[in-house]
Amino acid sequence: MEKTNHVLKGLGYSYILTLATLLIYNLFLTFTSVSGNTIAMASSAITTVSAAFGGFYASKHIKEKGLIYGLLVGLMYIVCLMVIVFLAKENFAVEIDMLYKVLLVSLSGGIGGVLGVNFK
Template sequence: MINKTGQAAKNILSGHTNVITIIKGILISYLFTLPMFAIFAYFLRFTDFPLKYMSTAVIITTLLSIVIAGWISAKNVKSKGWLNGAIVGFIYMLILYLISSIVYRDFAVNSYVLILLAIGVLSGSIGGILGINLKR
């Protein structure tokens, strides 16, 4: 049993996952997301931008941010970029869920939350795959 645990720790340190690049990817993705949301807020305030397109713009920005985070987290690992990306997507969506839940004081988990979580994990995996395969 100890040998398997030691092997798991060795895999984490040997190039399959890297906690530092995962954190870096999440931070960079939020540094991309926040200015984009500020631009959307500006457009809503000072233009006649149709409100019905705002949720689409927010979802597209979030997905792009997660793909970028997955890419960044996987570009320096040797294998399993999809796993790094999936972890990043999960953590990104978890942070977004927690912030939203605190702001709206509603921690309900419904099908919408679960679908967005799955889409976040999938988007992160795609970013991780791109990060591994487009290193050049």
């Protein structure tokens, strides 16, 4: 049960980090002359880093099997995000870009988990 709590906390912290970073990025877009062409790249970077942070947090506190728990946090993160997008969009279709994003975010969670379990 304790491991589940750490995984869910890592997932929650990754979403908090995502929301905070997206808010800062939105303010940056609003009050500067940066074009909106960077939105796709920035959102990919933000979700990737957030999943890595969630995997890092979970495996740092669990202290074992960092790759497995990091992959789990990353996969849960992107699946929950896809469910939110599915509910928000009127015409949702699974595309190859989404599969790449699932792979990228899951792997970044795994990398964060490996780093977290080895962090002293």
